[in-house]
Amino acid sequence: MIRIISVLTFLLLTTSSALADFSCPKLQARVNDYIGVIPSTTKESLEATLKNLEEKTSAQVAILTVPDSQGMSFEDFTLKVAETWALGQKGKDNGLLIAYTPDGDHFRIQVGYGLEGAITDGIAGRIRDDQFRKFAPKSGQKDFVSAFTATVGEISKIIYDEYAKDPSGASMRGINKDHVAIVIVLLVVILIVGCIHPVAGAVCGLVCGIVAGSIIGYAILCIIIGVVLGLVAGLLKEVGGEIILSGGGGDGGFCGGGGGFGGGGAGD
Amino acid sequence: MKSYGIWIFVGIVALCLLISWGSYNSLVSMEESVNGSWSEVQNQMKRRNDLIPNLVSTVKGYAAHEASTFAAVTEARAKIGQVVQLDASKIAGDVALQKKLLEAQQGLNASLGRLIAVAENYPQLKADQNFRALQDELAGTENRIAVARGRAIKAAQEFNSSARQFPANLIARAAGFARKEYYEIPVSEQAVPVVNFDKK
Numbered sequence: 001m002i003r004i005i006s007v008l009t010f011l012l013l014t015t016s017s018a019l020a021d022f023s024c025p026k027l028q029a030r031v032n033d034y035i036g037v038i039p040s041t042t043k044e045s046l047e048a049t050l051k052n053l054e055e056k057t058s059a060q061v062a063i064l065t066v067p068d069s070q071g072m073s074f075e076d077f078t079l080k081v082a083e084t085w086a087l088g089q090k091g092k093d094n095g096l097l098i099a100y101t102p103d104g105d106h107f108r109i110q111v112g113y114g115l116e117g118a119i120t121d122g123i124a125g126r127i128r129d130d131q132f133r134k135f136a137p138k139s140g141q142k143d144f145v146s147a148f149t150a151t152v153g154e155i156s157k158i159i160y161d162e163y164a165k166d167p168s169g170a171s172m173r174g175i176n177k178d179h180v181a182i183v184i185v186l187l188v189v190i191l192i193v194g195c196i197h198p199v200a201g202a203v204c205g206l207v208c209g210i211v212a213g214s215i216i217g218y219a220i221l222c223i224i225i226g227v228v229l230g231l232v233a234g235l236l237k238e239v240g241g242e243i244i245l246s247g248g249g250g251d252g253g254f255c256g257g258g259g260g261f262g263g264g265g266a267g268d
Numbered sequence: 269m270k271s272y273g274i275w276i277f278v279g280i281v282a283l284c285l286l287i288s289w290g291s292y293n294s295l296v297s298m299e300e301s302v303n304g305s306w307s308e309v310q311n312q313m314k315r316r317n318d319l320i321p322n323l324v325s326t327v328k329g330y331a332a333h334e335a336s337t338f339a340a341v342t343e344a345r346a347k348i349g350q351v352v353q354l355d356a357s358k359i360a361g362d363v364a365l366q367k368k369l370l371e372a373q374q375g376l377n378a379s380l381g382r383l384i385a386v387a388e389n390y391p392q393l394k395a396d397q398n399f400r401a402l403q404d405e406l407a408g409t410e411n412r413i414a415v416a417r418g419r420a421i422k423a424a425q426e427f428n429s430s431a432r433q434f435p436a437n438l439i440a441r442a443a444g445f446a447r448k449e450y451y452e453i454p455v456s457e458q459a460v461p462v463v464n465f466d467k468k
Contacts, residue, residue: 121408219290
């Protein structure tokens with residue numbers, strides 16, 4: 001077992017050039033095996049387990065294997081991927097990324113803010129040692145099927161236990177709910193006034209835009225949106241058209257829910 | 269003709285006021301973001317600091333006589349204790365304070381490196397579950413500090429960028445928003461002390 005205590009990660013992250021070139025691997029499914037070490041039967045069973053986990057607890061766990069970490073340290077790389085994929089529900093930040101690369105034989109569990117209580121760095125380290133590295137030791141014969149299956153099993157177990165204790169989910173971070181509520185109210189007001197008369201709607205849009213701008217910033221943008229919305233609402237009503245609102249995206253694909261990551265977890 | 273002129277003038281003044289209002293609020297929000305980011309760096313440093321006593325007592329359980337090593341750690345810990353109490357809004361624009369933060373951190377890392385190296389001579393300590401968990405926790409906090417610092421610098425860059433654009437730069441100057449300087453570690457200083465434990 002290699003214990004590495006390095007200063008490199010914090011040094012690397014403090015230079016803005018570290019943000020320069022990063023092409024994020026595509027999030028295709030919950031299991032993203034870009035080095036082809038997970039056979040399809042295992043992939044299916046892991047997908048099923050993780051899908052079940054998300055349905056029952058809302059936690060989003062994904063697996064990634066990549067041929068290399070694009071010149072960055074594996075901590076940096078996995079954090080960037082986890083952030084880009086935005087695993088975990090917005091506000092709950094209950095995402096987790098299990099990542100492996102043969103380039104340096106690195107493994108990492110990157111834990112979202114919301115799961116840090118259940119999966120502390122110490123626990124993540126234990127999972128790395130007892131579940132992953134037990135079957136896929138550093139510089140040794142690797143049984144990825146057992147390694148990933150055991151890792152996913154243990155992580156699911158911990159998350160289920162945590163969820164059983166507190167079904168409402170972890171910490172509420174992220175966008176301010178009050179701000180969202182106020183902006184929605186303002187939008188509705190603009191639409192209603194706009195339906196009465198386009199110019200009145202535009203003026204109302206201007207005023208509401210100012211109010212929204214001072215709350216959430218981007219005042220000019222808010223004002224423009226408000227005025228346009230007021231005018232459009234009024235004009236559309238006069239034209240007498242019908243607005244058909246279509247529903248959300250399709251079913252079946254796996255997308256990140258907008259969760260946040262702080263850099264916690266463990267790896268080697 | 270004259271009445272139109274007045275209305276146009278009023279309209280322009282109103283527009284200027286609105287834009288100023290919006291810019292000012294944006295700058296306030298961004299400045300808070302920068303301060304908050306530096307505060308987060310301090311939080312993570314404190315969190316790392318709080319792990320140390322447990323680590324020291326675990327090592328003492330196996331290697332009680334390594335007095336000088338423990339003394340170095342205690343001293344480094346005290347320095348961290350001081351810097352994490354500084355006001356984050358002061359750190360946000362002050363390169364000297366940021367350097368102080370960094371030096372305290374580097375001092376702690378150096379003393380910790382020596383402490384962990386002690387374990388090399390004590391196989392029972394190396395195998396101790398608590399010790400191993402603490403090492404992961406320490407590595408985790410180190411990564412978090414790095415991430416927090418990176419985000420603080422990014423927030424500072426965004427603020428500076430916004431505060432330099434027109435018309436926000438006029439508002440910034442009028443309202444007294446200072447540029448948020450940040451300290452980036454020069455490439456020459458990025459030497460890496462790495463402590464490796466290979467399983468024997």
